[in-house]
Amino acid sequence: MTKRPRTLTAAFVRAVGRPGVYGDGRGGRGLSLRVHRTVDGRITKTWRQRVRVDGRLTSIGLGPYPEVTLAEARQEALANSRMVRLGRDPRGRGVPTFAEAAERTIRLHREGWKAESVLPDQWASTFRLHAAPLMDKPVDRITSGDVLSCLAPIWKSKPGAAAKARSRIAAVFRWCVGRNHRPDNPVDRAVAALPRANAGATKHYRALPHTEVRGALRAIRRGEVANPAAALWVELVAFTAVRPGEARRARWEEIDFESARWTIPAERMKAGRPFAVPLNAGALDVLRRARKLSGESPFVLR
Known part of the structure; x- marks a missing residue:
């Protein structure tokens, strides 16, 4: 009979043939060798590790011997112990972070x-x-x-x-x-568990009465603006009533000056359908000024 050592050795693991559970001793991180006799008399050996996950003891299979050596089993047991210490489940179970x-x-x-x-x-x-x-x-x-x-x-x-x-x-x-x-x-x-989030505290921007729009546009044109494209963007939105993002990403290929029509493609529309915007004289004037400013850029406002 092979004498059982305090901690497992490669020689003992190789020689042991008596069915049972052989632990790796103190400091073995719950590692053990399970020796089992099958119904046809063969001896199989597998590695298991006992760890405490979420306060509960659980057993993790580390593979069969000799495919997994003692050194490899100890290395795997160490890695699992580190995961447990970090609060993670070494079994994985395919759970993502x-x-x-x-x-x-x-x-x-x-x-x-x-x-x-x-x-x-x-x-x-x-x-x-x-x-x-x-x-x-x-x-x-x-x-x-x-x-x-x-x-x-x-x-x-x-x-x-x-x-x-x-x-x-x-x-x-x-x-x-x-x-x-x-x-x-x-x-x-x-x-x-949180207090009601600032009920009634929503802040809205003041709307500009339509009678004041003309004066506001005149003020924008007279003023010295650090970013001229931004001023043109405000004017284009005012003349076309499109969403700000649609005006900001407008491309020259979408603008037809001859028919005075701007066709916004489906991929840029919230409804997922192309949308035709008629262009009045004011919008066409804004676009002509934007053309001089944009140069070779494919975008209207750049």
Whole structure:
């Protein structure tokens, strides 16, 4: 009978043939060799490790011997122990970190966003600025308290940023729930613990009465503007009533001076359909001045 050493040795692992569980002794990080006799009399040996995850003991398989040597099993056990110490589950289970889940959520939403949309960058920026403590954590280990610690500092001081952070973090966890990475969305309970966000405190910009528009445009033309393209942009929006983003990204190929028509392509329209904008004399004058300013740029306002 092979004498059992205090800690496993390569010679003992190779020679032992008696069924049983042989631990690697103190400091072995829960590593053990399981020796089993099959029904046909063969001896099989496998490596297991006992670790405590979320306060519960669990057993992790590290592979069979001799495919996995003693040295390799110890190296794997050390790596698992380090993961446990960092609060992660070494079993993996395919659970992504918040950063990984956020990237996949952005990728999923990108299909419905316009090709030149700034939303992917804005979402990523929100996560970097307001979800940094979550980024390296597996999503199934993030609590409502973790989310609360991200939202609370900006909840009242930056309500706009807080609303975007809340919505975008919640979208990531909806993806996680849909993928069975966790059963719930921790954002819901986190928001329930926060005060009502500045009810009635929404600040609106003062609207300019239509009778004052002509005077405002005259003032813009007379004034010395640091960015002339910005002044032209304001005028173009006033004459065409398009959305600011549509005017800012207008291209010369979309403008037909002969028919006095500006056709905005479908990919830049919220409704996803091309839209024809009739151009009055004022809009055409703005575009002619923009043509002199833009030079070789394909964009009207650059």
